[in-house]
Amino acid sequence: MKKTLVILLLSTIGTFTCKAQLIHSTEDVKLILPKGTYKLTKQEVDALPGIKLSNKINQSGGMPYNYQLGSLYIGLFNVNKDSMNNDLPREKRFQDEGHLFLQSNGNNSYNSVIKRMGKNHVLLISYTINDTGYYRFNYQNEAKTFTQAGKIEYPIADKEKATALLNEILNSIQFIE
Amino acid sequence: MMKFNFKKSILKIPFFLILLFSIIIYSCRKGNKEPARLPAPLNDAKSWYESVYPANSGNSLQNQAAGKSRDLSQWIKPDWQHPVMYNRYGQSVIEMPVDPEAKFGSSYQLNKKRCNPAYSRSYYLLMTDGKKREAYILTIIADSAYINNDLSKLDHNTYRKHDPDFSGTILYFTPRGSYLGGYGYRNGQLMASGTEDTDTNKTPRVQNVNTGRLIANTVKQVCTDWYVVYYVDGVYQCDEYLTTTCVNVDDGNPSGSGGNTPPPPPPCPPGMHVGPPVTPPCIPLAVESVEGGNRLKTNYVPPPPPPGDGGMPPPTAQVCSVDPPRQPCPSAPDPCELLKKAKQKFATAFNTQRNADVLAKPGTNEYGSNLNLTSLSANTYMNTPITTNGTNSWMPNFTWNSTNGFSIGSVHRHQSAGPSPNDVFSLIDHLSNPDLVTSGASSIKFYRDNAYATIVSNTTTYTVTVSNWAILSQMFLDYNQDRNGYEEAFQNKATEYKNKMNLDEASATNKALMEIFSGAINLYKSPSNSTNYVITDIDKNGKLTITTCPDK
Numbered sequence: 104m105k106k107t108l109v110i111l112l113l114s115t116i117g118t119f120t121c122k123a124q125l126i127h128s129t130e131d132v133k134l135i136l137p138k139g140t141y142k143l144t145k146q147e148v149d150a151l152p153g154i155k156l157s158n159k160i161n162q163s164g165g166m167p168y169n170y171q172l173g174s175l176y177i178g179l180f181n182v183n184k185d186s187m188n189n190d191l192p193r194e195k196r197f198q199d200e201g202h203l204f205l206q207s208n209g210n211n212s213y214n215s216v217i218k219r220m221g222k223n224h225v226l227l228i229s230y231t232i233n234d235t236g237y238y239r240f241n242y243q244n245e246a247k248t249f250t251q252a253g254k255i256e257y258p259i260a261d262k263e264k265a266t267a268l269l270n271e272i273l274n275s276i277q278f279i280e
Numbered sequence: 281m282m283k284f285n286f287k288k289s290i291l292k293i294p295f296f297l298i299l300l301f302s303i304i305i306y307s308c309r310k311g312n313k314e315p316a317r318l319p320a321p322l323n324d325a326k327s328w329y330e331s332v333y334p335a336n337s338g339n340s341l342q343n344q345a346a347g348k349s350r351d352l353s354q355w356i357k358p359d360w361q362h363p364v365m366y367n368r369y370g371q372s373v374i375e376m377p378v379d380p381e382a383k384f385g386s387s388y389q390l391n392k393k394r395c396n397p398a399y400s401r402s403y404y405l406l407m408t409d410g411k412k413r414e415a416y417i418l419t420i421i422a423d424s425a426y427i428n429n430d431l432s433k434l435d436h437n438t439y440r441k442h443d444p445d446f447s448g449t450i451l452y453f454t455p456r457g458s459y460l461g462g463y464g465y466r467n468g469q470l471m472a473s474g475t476e477d478t479d480t481n482k483t484p485r486v487q488n489v490n491t492g493r494l495i496a497n498t499v500k501q502v503c504t505d506w507y508v509v510y511y512v513d514g515v516y517q518c519d520e521y522l523t524t525t526c527v528n529v530d531d532g533n534p535s536g537s538g539g540n541t542p543p544p545p546p547p548c549p550p551g552m553h554v555g556p557p558v559t560p561p562c563i564p565l566a567v568e569s570v571e572g573g574n575r576l577k578t579n580y581v582p583p584p585p586p587p588g589d590g591g592m593p594p595p596t597a598q599v600c601s602v603d604p605p606r607q608p609c610p611s612a613p614d615p616c617e618l619l620k621k622a623k624q625k626f627a628t629a630f631n632t633q634r635n636a637d638v639l640a641k642p643g644t645n646e647y648g649s650n651l652n653l654t655s656l657s658a659n660t661y662m663n664t665p666i667t668t669n670g671t672n673s674w675m676p677n678f679t680w681n682s683t684n685g686f687s688i689g690s691v692h693r694h695q696s697a698g699p700s701p702n703d704v705f706s707l708i709d710h711l712s713n714p715d716l717v718t719s720g721a722s723s724i725k726f727y728r729d730n731a732y733a734t735i736v737s738n739t740t741t742y743t744v745t746v747s748n749w750a751i752l753s754q755m756f757l758d759y760n761q762d763r764n765g766y767e768e769a770f771q772n773k774a775t776e777y778k779n780k781m782n783l784d785e786a787s788a789t790n791k792a793l794m795e796i797f798s799g800a801i802n803l804y805k806s807p808s809n810s811t812n813y814v815i816t817d818i819d820k821n822g823k824l825t826i827t828t829c830p831d832k
Contacts, residue, residue: 166776180779188779193696196644197778197785200695201771203646204702207673208764232764239775252779 131182385511616829648674648692652685680715
């Protein structure tokens with residue numbers, strides 16, 4: 104009887120304290136999101152603080168997969184398998200050109216780089232606008248046929264957390280080829 | 281003790297009699313020649329009335345032209361000796377019967393049926409809010425069922441009060457006889473206003489379910505011609521057509537609330553309405569039918585709310601007016617004509633060469649050039665330099681003078697993307713340039729009519745013009761709240777389209793741009809080094825559209 108009670112107690116405590124990692128999984132990719140991450144509904148995504156300038160500019164389909172970890176927002180696209188979106192230098196040029204406005208407006212925070220991660224490559228982009236930091240990533244397989252793109256938005260005070268989250272995500276990406 | 285002297289007293293009697301008789305005579309004469317002095321408010325009202333509605337001899341009722349409303353002020357006047365004064369609706373009201381001297385009577389005639397003038401009473405109402413005076417004639421016509429052979433019941437109904445079971449009609453006129461509108465009562469309750477209805481369609485519409493089978497009944501209209509009829513001493517003098525009202529009937533039963541007297545007519549003749557003219561919406565060129573078949577127009581107007589104090593609804597100084605006829609909607613400007621006109625400025629030989637020169641600059645930095653007219657009357661450009669800001673965005677250097685030229689346009693290079701919000705808003709940003717501002721309205725109009733921004737890439741030339749400056753101005757306010765945030769939102773949108781829809785950079789940015797700016801700008805594009813422009817827009821489903829004009 105005593106043993107049963109102890110087992111029951113431990114199970115209950117375990118249930119409350121041990122939050123499982125969240126696995127983001129599609130037919131093309133599997134990646135692990137840290138403990139405490141939860142999936143956002145469309146309404147929750149719409150309610151996120153962000154740029155609220157006009158309805159027209161805020162109207163978009165948004166990203167297909169949206170998660171939140173504390174103050175950090177994580178957005179993931181579906182894996183791109185087309186040639187255009189698997190051209191990382193081209194994507195870099197597009198993003199570099201699209202963010203020229205920052206430097207023109209005196210914001211020098213923009214940085215972009217294509218890095219090797221093991222056998223794979225990743226385009227990493229970072230910048231800050233107002234009090235929000237942005238990480239954009241395009242993680243590509245060795246064959247340059249699969250790219251997982253996504254972004255992290257974070258309060259600039261939580262940059263370390265965001266950087267750790269970015270690394271955790273990138274290191275966990277497994278393409279299903 | 282005092283002694284009574286009969287002889288002396290007898291002599292004094294004739295004197296007293298003469299004095300008494302004289303007083304009586306004098307009093308009577310005074311009463312005949314001068315009416316009793318009126319209280320000040322009444323006296324003011326009388327002075328006002330007689331100045332506004334002076335009685336002119338020779339303009340009697342019978343002498344007035346037929347076909348126009350009779351000028352009642354030439355026939356009747358208020359009975360100033362029997363006023364009732366009170367306040368209602370924030371106005372001082374003087375209510376008076378019609379002076380009995382005229383032996384006036386009025387009632388109405390419905391089609392050919394005249395109502396008994398004995399069931400009618402008319403009152404003058406003079407109202408003032410302390411600033412402005414108005415005069416009305418209120419005619420109360422009771423139903424015979426309500427009177428029920430007791431004419432004294434007519435006295436129970438005035439502007440201030442009515443019997444709880446009053447049934448009849450009240451009509452308001454101006455002192456000159458213009459009909460202002462009326463109300464119907466049934467058992468003390470206001471009825472819905474009568475409505476003019478000229479639709480004569482007879483359409484099966486109502487289903488009779490009493491027999492267990494659905495049988496289409498015929499709904500038709502029964503119309504009533506309204507006349508006001510005037511009497512002197514109970515003898516008919518003349519009548520005057522007011523209007524026609526119609527009600528729908530189902531198998532001979534009025535669809536309204538039933539009863540002997542239809543609701544009173546609207547104040548305005550057919551084709552007119554109360555209030556100032558209203559410009560009707562234009563007739564669209566193509567009308568999508570949402571309902572089939574003939575429909576019977578009912579024009580139901582709900583009854584007005586009861587005044588709540590037991591009196592009659594107030595008159596209103598209504599002005600009848602005719603609306604201007606509906607006109608076909610002006611057709612939207614032909615986009616191809618707009619393109620053709622705009623190309624006269626942005627697709628000259630100079631533009632083509634300058635676009636090519638900008639595109640040919642080495643490296644990946646943005647290069648650009650202002651496109652400055654030599655004068656507002658010429659279509660020639662100054663040979664402005666091609667410049668760069670290095671790794672930053674190229675920024676135009678707007679000028680508006682005869683020395684440096686008039687910057688109606690600019691061209692700069694992009695690597696792969698189409699125009700951005702910054703490129704669009706630069707067009708409106710220039711409107712605050714001091715040289716342009718001080719050059720006057722005609723110069724500013726010239727700029728608005730001709731401004732453009734051209735963006736060249738390796739494959740495509742884009743030109744943006746403004747189609748609606750008002751909309752763009754509103755968007756410019758948003759943009760200026762947070763320019764970086766606005767551009768980031770645009771780039772984010774384009775990135776999403778590129779990733780989700782596998783659109784190339786040009787299409788993704790074009791789609792994002794037109795989703796934001798459609799209706800405010802025109803976006804034209806052509807292959808590089810060509811002037812074969814097409815019109816790019818976005819449809820209601822969010823899809824990019826291309827319009828090719830015959831004369832490209």
